[in-house]
Amino acid sequence: MLPTLRPGEGVMIDSGLDRRCLSIGDIIIYSIPGLGEKNIIHRIIRMEEEGYRTRGDNNGSADDYIVKFTMIRGKAMTVRRGTKTLLLAGGFRGRLRHEMLKTRKYGLIHWYKPLVWLSGMIDKSGVFHIFRRLIRYGVIRVKKGNGFEELLIRRQKLIGKKSVRGGRWKIKFPYKYFIDRKKLP
Numbered sequence: 430m431l432p433t434l435r436p437g438e439g440v441m442i443d444s445g446l447d448r449r450c451l452s453i454g455d456i457i458i459y460s461i462p463g464l465g466e467k468n469i470i471h472r473i474i475r476m477e478e479e480g481y482r483t484r485g486d487n488n489g490s491a492d493d494y495i496v497k498f499t500m501i502r503g504k505a506m507t508v509r510r511g512t513k514t515l516l517l518a519g520g521f522r523g524r525l526r527h528e529m530l531k532t533r534k535y536g537l538i539h540w541y542k543p544l545v546w547l548s549g550m551i552d553k554s555g556v557f558h559i560f561r562r563l564i565r566y567g568v569i570r571v572k573k574g575n576g577f578e579e580l581l582i583r584r585q586k587l588i589g590k591k592s593v594r595g596g597r598w599k600i601k602f603p604y605k606y607f608i609d610r611k612k613l614p
Contacts, residue, residue: 430472452520454520459483471488472527566582566608573592
């Protein structure tokens with residue numbers, strides 16, 4: 430249920446509610462018979478005749494089973510995060526939050542590919558090459574496993590690395606525009 434719930438957080442549940450009166454967007458705790466006492470926390474995404482269809486906020490698809498009313502242990506009401514107790518969005522607000530998280534996670538992928546292409550074209554154009562002399566950096570070689578890895582450092586910050594086996598530098602944005610890969614070891 431990331432990012433709504435994080436591992437190790439305490440969740441307060443309402444176990445005395447009518448399991449047939451939950452709504453889409455509510456976060457429920459349930460257990461599946463045969464899996465022992467393992468509790469699962471997911472959000473209701475669809476109502477079925479015999480129960481609910483659920484999905485975790487961080488999952489790519491809905492669960493492939495229907496959560497029957499008898500499997501439900503309760504509805505998640507609040508979460509304890511550090512010293513704060515936060516109210517969990519359920520119902521319509523929970524449904525909106527779930528759709529927003531789903532769009533943010535999977536919708537950005539479609540925007541990312543053209544941006545990668547554009548970034549590559551800017552890098553190849555050399556428009557920022559005039560600034561290469563202004564960027565100061567260092568290369569450190571460290572042992573990693575059976576081989577070595579070279580790290581590109583600027584002001585005590587890792588900005589790139591190259592595996593000796595791989596042979597290609599991977600330099601972070603925006604530094605890749607300003608560093609001449611041909612002059613790197």
